[in-house]
Amino acid sequence: MGDLQIEMLHGKDQESQLLHHPDRVTVEGLIHQSLEAKEFSYCPYSNFRVGAALLAHDDRVFTGCNVENACNNLGVCAERNAIAKAVSEGRRSFKAIAIASDLHDQFISPCGGCRQFMREFGANWDVYLTKPDGSYIEMKVSELLPVSFGPEDLSMKKVVKIPNEY
Template identity: 65%
Template sequence: MASPTELGPCTAVNERVKSLIQAASEAKEKAYCPYSNFRVGAALLTEDDSIITGCNVENCSLGGTICAERTAMVKAVSEGKKSFKAIAIASDEKDKIAPCGICRQFMVEFGTDWDVYLTSNDGSFEKMTVSQLLPVAFKPSHLK
């Protein structure tokens, strides 16, 4: 298994990745998180090069909370997009944050070879694939 790639501020990456990371950062501004005050934004790059964003939405019944990553994926599917190239995840944290286990499993539903960009608030990020985030995944093929 290849190891993740640690990259500094976004200056050395292509414009599409910069746009994706910027969209994730902007999406976090829309987060509804009155209980944790932990804002997260996600931006999903679809196979047709559309960028679909999502933010975390909390609920006083914490089980009703939905993460930014799943918000973006559900929004994409509701728009007929089910094939993804990449997702960027942003928060206000100095350190990069990674998707929760449910979000990782949700990503696997749409493949394991697409890219995940974990960002920090200084503009640095780490790139990995879904399969690196969840190397021993339960996949749709297990149900066939």
């Protein structure tokens, strides 16, 4: 590694930087923000609070909580809420998302819809599945949603050309 690169890594968790992961302090901060976001959860139907904190490429953090509805299927998950906030403020590139719930013994696992929503913005970024004590496991979007379908697939070669107008 060149001197310049070493200098750029100065003061950071070098291994994390080399692996293109956020450093430990950043990860812990993001988890803390997901736990805080959980406090705003609106979940009168499930009583299942979820919070998310999404780290964009420019290091801005967007938080989200689940927001339920009397018309049940209109509820939105914490992760999707955070992603929609970020995209609606011009961010489409993400480093990581932390997800928090109140489950005592389990790491919160995102639903299938949220996995697909994350995958829309790339498969190679980090997801931290946490417990309320701040412990976590780290997974890539691609591990949570293997053999995924994404935006690139829409423009792959097809056997027939479907005209725009029928």
